[in-house]
Amino acid sequence: MSTHEQFADDLALLALGQLQGDERVALEKHLEGCAGCRRELEQLRGDTALLALSAAGPTPPRRARERLLKAIAKEPRAPKAASRRWTWTLVPWFAAAAFGLAAVFFFQQSDRLSQRVAELQSESAQQQAQLERAREVVTTLTSTDALRVTLVAAQAPPQPQGKAIYVRDRSSLVFLASNMPALPPQKAYELWLIPTNGAPIPAGVFKPDAHGSATVIEPPLPAGVEAKAFAITVEPEQGSAAPTMPIVMMGAGE
Amino acid sequence: MATLYDRYSSIVYSVGLRVLGDTGAAEDVLQEVFMQLWRNPGVFDASRGNLGAWLAVIARNRAIDVLRKRRPETDIADVVVSVEPDMAGEAERARAMEKVRGALGAMPEAQRSALEMAYFEGLTHTEIASKTGEPLGTIKTRIRAGLMALRKAFAA
Secondary structure (H helix, E strand, C coil): CCCHHHHHHHHHHHEEEEECCHHHHHHHHHHHCCCCHHHHHHHHHHHHHHHHHCCCCCCCCCHHHHHHHHHHHHHHCCCCHHHCCCHHHHHHHHHHHHHHHHHHHHHHHHHHHHHHHHHHHHHHHHHHHHHHHHHHHHHHHHHCCCCCCCCCCCCCCCCEEEEEEEHHHHHHHEEEECCCCCCCCCEEEEEEHHHHHHHCEEEEECCCCCCCCEECCCCCCCCCCEEEEEEEEEEEEECCCCCCCCCEEEEEEC | CCCHHHHHHHHHHHHHHHHCCCHHHHHHHHHHHHHHHHHHHHHHCCCHHHHHHHHHHHHHHHHHHHHCCCCCCCCCCHHHCCCCCCCCCHHHHHHHHHHHHHHHCCCHHHHHHHHHHHHHHHHHHHHHHHHHHCCHHHHHHHHHHHHHHHHHHHHC
C-alpha cells in the first residue's frame, strides 16, 4: 500500500478538516478507489490525536460528570440507531450503557419497591401474630403442665374420653384424650383413622400422662382420606401397622 | 458510560479547553461528544481505531466547529483513526504525552507553530500563510511534516 505523493499534503489537511473546495472533492474521489491513501488518512488522524495529547492535563470539573449522567438518564437510547458495525469490542461499552439504564430503571422503581416492602412487612407482621397464636394454642394443648379437666354429667364416674378433630382437605388431625387408663409397660395406645373404604390407617401412638391425659397433634396421614370413624387400640410402644384387637375406644363422626 | 467518561473525559475536555480557551465552552464540547456516543453507540467500533484517539479527534473537530461558529462538518461515523498508543490507561497516556511533548519540542519552531495553529486554532493553511507571510505550499508541507514527526516519535 503506498500513498500517492501528489495527495500527501492534502491528506494531512483533510485529516485536520481543513481541505475545502475542489481540492477536497478531488481527494475524496481519489480516496474512494485508493486504499493506500485511505490508510494514510487514518494514520494522519491518529497523528492529530497524538497532538491532542499535548494539551492533556486539565480535568473537567465534577459537575460536568453529573451533568452528563443526568442527561443520559433523561434520554433513553434508541436501539435502532445503534450498531452500524457491531463488534465484540463494544461489549463492555454496551454493558456500561446497560448499567446506566438499569440504574435509571431501578431509581424509578425504588419508590414502588419501598412501598411494596412496607406492605410485605405489614403482612409478615400479621402472619407472625397468627403464627404466635397458633403456637400458643398448640403449646396449651400439648403442655405437660396443663390442667386438663373433663366435664361430665354430675355424679357420673370419670370415663375415658377421646376427642378427634379431623379436617379431611388438609389431612389435619388433632386428638385429645382424658381419663385414659394407665398402660402396662412397653405398651401404648394407637389411634386409628377408619376410612369409609379400606383398612384402618395408623393416626399416631400416644401414652397418657399420670392424670390419664394425652394429645396427638397432626400425625402424618395420607391426603384427603374420608374418615368414617376413629378408634383406639393398645399396641406395642413403637406402634403397629394394623390394629390389634380389641378396640378399646371408638367414635364415629357426627 | 460512567466508566468511559472517567477514562476519557480528561482528554476530551483538555482538547476542548485548549481550542476554546474557556472552561464552560469546553464542558459543552465534552457533554456533546459523550452524548453523541450515547445516542449512537454504533458510530464507534474497534475498526475505527482506539476509542481514546477517536474521541480526541471528534472533540477537537467539534471544538473547532464551535470556535468558527459553524455547523458540525464531518459526520462522526466517517471518522476512522489509526494510532498506535492505547490511550485508555493513565500510565500509557502519560508516557504518550511525554513523547508528544518531546517531539513538539524537537520540531523547528515554524513547523510546530504551523501545526498548532492548524490543529488548535483551526486556521486554514491559507490563513496561516497570510498570517506568517509564507507561501501556501510551505505551510501545507510543514503541517504534514509536523504530523509525520509525531508519528515517527512513536514508531521509534
